Structures are given as C-alpha cells and as structure tokens.
C-alpha cells in the first residue's frame with residue numbers, strides 16, 4: 001500500500017512532455033502555466049525539421065515517433081501534442097504504439113468551435129488542411145455547421161523568423177483570411193499553435209465580432225481532467241520548464257524570449273531519422 005502510494009506520488013511529479021516543431025507550442029505552454037501551474041513541463045521544439053506543415057504524413061508520423069520515444073526515455077507521465085499537424089496526422093497511430101496518455105488538439109478545438117458558432121473558418125498548415133481532420137471533427141460534433149479551411153504555408157516561417165512586425169506579415173494575413181471573410185464566418189479556429197502569436201496582426205483587420213478559438217485552452221482543460229482521473233496531478237510548486245530543441249538552442253532561446261519574457265536555457269537533442277528541410281526534394 002505504502003509502495004503504491006509512493007509510486008503514485010513519484011509518477012504525479014513526473015513531467016508532461018509538450019512538443020511542437022518550434023515556438024508554436026509556447027502558446028500551449030502559456031495555457032498550461034495558466035490552468036495547471038503545478039505541472040513540470042518538458043518542452044521539445046523540433047526546429048531542425050520545421051516547418052512540419054509542408055511534410056508528408058509519413059514524415060510527420062516518423063518525427064512524432066522519434067519525439068515520443070525520447071520523451072518516454074525522459075520519464076514523462078503524459079504527452080501533449082502542441083502541434084495541430086502532428087495531432088491531425090499521427091495522434092491515433094501513436095496512441096496505439098506508446099504506453100502513455102497522448103493528447104492532441106483537433107477534437108478539443110473542434111468541440112470548442114462547434115459550440116461557438118455556425119460558420120467556422122479554419123486556418124492551418126497545408127498538411128493539416130489536406131488531412132481534413134478539423135472539418136471531419138467539427139461535423140462529428142455538429143453536422144449543421146459549415147466549415148471553410150485555408151492552408152497558410154507562409155505563417156510559420158514568418159513567425160520563426162521573428163517577422164511579426166514586418167508589413168509583409170500583415171499583407172500575407174489579409175490574403176489568407178480574405179476568403180474566410182468573404183464566406184462571412186462567425187468563428188475562426190487557430191488550427192496551428194503558431195497562429196495565436198499573430199493575434200496582434202489579426203487585430204488590425206479582423207472584425208471583433210468573429211470569435212477566435214485557440215484549441216490550446218480546451219486541450220489543457222482535457223489534460224487537467226485526464227490527470228485528475230488518473231490520479232496524476234502534480235502538487236509541486238514553481239517547477240521550471242525544461243526546453244530542448246533539435247536545431248540551434250540559441251536561436252530558439254532568443255525567439256522564445258519574446259513570449260516568455262526571459263531567454264530560457266535550451267538543451268539540444270538529435271534524432272536518428274533527422275531529415276532537414278534542405279534534404280527534401
């Protein structure tokens with residue numbers, strides 16, 4: 001009995017693994033810090049292989065397998081995919097392969113959007129749009145809702161290059177959002193975790209009447225429920241997040257400073273099946 005109690009206590013203090021291709025997952029981390037401040041987080045940005053949004057489903061599945069296998073070695077108690085592209089293309093498969101709870105963004109986001117409106121626009125990476133995952137998930141919740149999706153390949157590179165204030169970013173955003181405005185959407189899903197970083201840009205031209213849905217909120221709510229159910233909630237206080245990337249730690253640290261308020265210490269990992277973007281033909 002005492003042994004079981006100790007085991008549960010040591011498991012509950014284990015970190016939650018959170019991953020994305022880059023700084024997009026910081027928008028999920030922000031929600032985690034808000035809703036579950038006692039959890040210790042292990043954050044991985046697969047920056048050597050971003051953007052994921054232009055990758056094939058096979059590549060994305062392999063990257064996700066690499067990351068979760070590494071996170072398991074680090075002793076995580078749960079994995080949160082802070083990446084819609086991974087959630088859309090690999091969630092069901094890796095849930096069957098790894099003995100750890102793994103949560104994705106699509107269903108929590110779809111449920112929140114279907115509650116919020118009837119004419120839903122989805123902006124996401126080309127890979128997420130091609131998977132049709134959001135469209136299907138929203139219709140499963142409410143078949144009367146109408147959905148429009150737009151792939152936005154330029155957003156992630158612009159954000160990772162720290163070009164939020166560049167006038168080009170505003171022009172690109174207006175072009176991507178134009179068909180959704182023409183369709184008179186009442187709700188907009190940020191279908192990529194990088195996109196909430198664009199909120200100041202969207203504010204310049206998106207009507208306030210359009211409800212924004214950041215799936216991170218509902219994902220973290222779902223994670224909190226799951227941790228409660230599994231008796232895995234942490235009671236620790238003030239656990240610092242540990243950051244790792246597969247690319248350049250300094251570059252990530254400098255970029256992350258903008259949202260974290262400080263430049264974090266960042267470690268480096270490398271994955272056996274590393275395929276950098278430049279090698280992809």
Ligand code: DGL
Nearest residue numbers: 021024052053084085193
């Ligand atoms: N932030 C990720 C997502 O939510 C991945 C973006 C990318 O690397 O293209 O889809």
